[in-house]
Amino acid sequence: MKRKVIVFGLVGLLILGTFFGCSKAASTKEAESATLVLKNGAIYTMDEEDRVASAVAVINDQIVYVGDDAGVESYVGDDTEVIDLDGKMVTPGFIDGHIHAASDQLSRLYSVYLTDTEPDIKLYQAALKEFAEKHPELEVIIGRGFQLKAFGDEGPTKDVLDEIISDRPVIISDTSGHGDWVNTKTLEMAGITKDTQAPAGGEIYRDANGEPSGYLSDAGELIANLTEKTKTTPEQFFEAFKVFEDESAAKGITGINSMGSDIAAPVIWKMMDDYAKTGEMTLRVKFAHRAVDGDDPAQIVKELQDGQQYVSDMQNIIDIKTFIDGVPEGKTSYLLKPYAATANMAEDYRGEAMWSQESLNEFVAAADKAGYAVDVHAMGDASSRMFIDAVEYAFEQNGKRDARHNLIHANLLDPADIPRMGELGIYAGMQPIWFYKDPIFSQLEIQMLGQERFDQEYVIRDMLEAGIIMTGSSDSPVTTDNRPLIGIECGVTQCSPYPGGGQGDPVFVRNVNQTVSVIDMLRFYTINGAKEMFMEKTIGSIEVGKKADMVVLTQDITKIKPDDISETEVVSTIFNGKIVYQK
Numbered sequence: 001m002k003r004k005v006i007v008f009g010l011v012g013l014l015i016l017g018t019f020f021g022c023s024k025a026a027s028t029k030e031a032e033s034a035t036l037v038l039k040n041g042a043i044y045t046m047d048e049e050d051r052v053a054s055a056v057a058v059i060n061d062q063i064v065y066v067g068d069d070a071g072v073e074s075y076v077g078d079d080t081e082v083i084d085l086d087g088k089m090v091t092p093g094f095i096d097g098h099i100h101a102a103s104d105q106l107s108r109l110y111s112v113y114l115t116d117t118e119p120d121i122k123l124y125q126a127a128l129k130e131f132a133e134k135h136p137e138l139e140v141i142i143g144r145g146f147q148l149k150a151f152g153d154e155g156p157t158k159d160v161l162d163e164i165i166s167d168r169p170v171i172i173s174d175t176s177g178h179g180d181w182v183n184t185k186t187l188e189m190a191g192i193t194k195d196t197q198a199p200a201g202g203e204i205y206r207d208a209n210g211e212p213s214g215y216l217s218d219a220g221e222l223i224a225n226l227t228e229k230t231k232t233t234p235e236q237f238f239e240a241f242k243v244f245e246d247e248s249a250a251k252g253i254t255g256i257n258s259m260g261s262d263i264a265a266p267v268i269w270k271m272m273d274d275y276a277k278t279g280e281m282t283l284r285v286k287f288a289h290r291a292v293d294g295d296d297p298a299q300i301v302k303e304l305q306d307g308q309q310y311v312s313d314m315q316n317i318i319d320i321k322t323f324i325d326g327v328p329e330g331k332t333s334y335l336l337k338p339y340a341a342t343a344n345m346a347e348d349y350r351g352e353a354m355w356s357q358e359s360l361n362e363f364v365a366a367a368d369k370a371g372y373a374v375d376v377h378a379m380g381d382a383s384s385r386m387f388i389d390a391v392e393y394a395f396e397q398n399g400k401r402d403a404r405h406n407l408i409h410a411n412l413l414d415p416a417d418i419p420r421m422g423e424l425g426i427y428a429g430m431q432p433i434w435f436y437k438d439p440i441f442s443q444l445e446i447q448m449l450g451q452e453r454f455d456q457e458y459v460i461r462d463m464l465e466a467g468i469i470m471t472g473s474s475d476s477p478v479t480t481d482n483r484p485l486i487g488i489e490c491g492v493t494q495c496s497p498y499p500g501g502g503q504g505d506p507v508f509v510r511n512v513n514q515t516v517s518v519i520d521m522l523r524f525y526t527i528n529g530a531k532e533m534f535m536e537k538t539i540g541s542i543e544v545g546k547k548a549d550m551v552v553l554t555q556d557i558t559k560i561k562p563d564d565i566s567e568t569e570v571v572s573t574i575f576n577g578k579i580v581y582q583k
Helices: 069-075 103-110 121-134 148-154 158-162 184-190 220-230 234-250 265-276 297-310 357-369 381-398 417-424 441-449 451-455 460-465 484-493 518-525 527-532 562-567
Strands: 004-007 036-039 042-044 055-059 062-067 081-084 089-092 094-099 141-146 170-174 179-182 203-206 212-217 253-258 284-287 319-323 373-378 406-409 427-430 470-472 550-553 570-575 578-582
Touching: 036 069, 055 069, 062 069, 094 427, 094 470, 094 518, 094 527, 103 141, 103 234, 121 141, 121 148, 121 158, 121 170, 148 441, 158 179, 158 184, 158 212, 170 184, 170 220, 179 184, 179 220, 184 212, 184 220, 212 220, 234 253, 234 265, 234 570, 234 578, 253 527, 253 570, 265 284, 265 297, 297 357, 357 373, 357 381, 373 381, 381 406, 381 417, 417 460, 427 527, 441 451, 460 470, 470 484, 470 518, 470 527, 484 518, 484 562, 518 527
Parallel strands: 004 081, 036 081, 042 089, 094 253, 141 170, 253 284, 319 373, 373 406, 406 427, 427 470
Antiparallel strands: 036 055, 055 062, 089 550, 170 179, 179 212, 203 212, 550 570, 570 578
């Protein structure tokens, strides 16, 4: 059988690179024929020296050679699939460091999906009406993706929903997933009245008479009796996950850190293990256990320990996710200083934490002692400090270790807390698509936080210089455009990555002093993501002995104008040595 040769395009420059001495091959004996060879490319290894090669050889699922074109020839046999890259760029497979796997796909399949609808009340009503008429069997109607921008200062109201549906409860989450727009029937069935108190860290929005207006921010527990009836089944989740998996491959994503679902983590762990054993799975995964204040850490640790039977090179089980606060646009972030006057809250209003410092300290210490990482959602400088203090407390109790506790979002930090994060080895789970001054959320953040604090957000260069390891992610479905190349451009430019949508316009630049390099951003989405998964010995860089997870791009994004990064396309995605996506 003659060997196959595939040529990818005509663009790109041949990078001779630095070739790797003794790390070129798995062995000095005569090379075994590879199943796959890539050559004549710009292969960014993302190893400790950021070396660049021109060729790589793979046997089955493992990388056996990284080096130059001449050296790879000894791995080419009659049955080797040879890909001539013609100068194209290759990187390790991308890793989304914070995502809610299949949530967007579930919304598209089973609920009112407003994410792609223009932020307009009439259009929202039309979509709801159409869905309700198609699904008369549903006891509770749920949806996702509305923009607060559509409602002005009054915010979402129950009356708008009542006009369309008044006989069934309706619950529509906003784009952040922290706010719920509900109708009168929902309020009645949940028992939410003028006298109902908001839960810790949450808000019940009210009209001029003090009655619930129809918008709840971080108050989902008040409507849990209704949302319980809409829970995803394992079968639905798996159907959506396979769609999510295919869409991920098309974006070059080969690994994810998933931070929660309404299905219990142990159920998902077994589901993923069963799927991995079929040999058809094309994503490496880490699904976090969820926790809230009041949960018994010993019980969660026990479930994590029981889950170790499902750990493999396809899945890791090592972390717990919780929330300390909400979101600035919902006025539920927990701040060191009061919200801006334009937020229209009480003069001393700073938000409220969902945990007490004492209970958070003890929870993090218990998880840390058992060897597990804690991932915390925090979008205020006060909530971020609470977590940093809790990690410091845990290390005082247990001794410092490479724990990789993770501050998710890390958008607003007191400058004094940045070096503390670096010293404690706390990771930061960033969403680079949020780094630019977008026309929707940025305006809401300026309204709630004020311009000065807005300008202090996402100081990634300062964080990098403090030694903080940051990962790149989308937080999908909060941001449905989860292409890593979009995030990489945002980190490099601090500006919009969308042609015709502000790209290159200084008006959309958030903080020009916080730009970082393309290589810095590639680390976010490759080796740093692998470290967050505790899988850096297996994935995250292109090195001999690691799994063959790689992405081929149309052009070398380190050699082009930063504004062109987001226009770069994924030519193919290779997972476990097999091409799982081909443009």
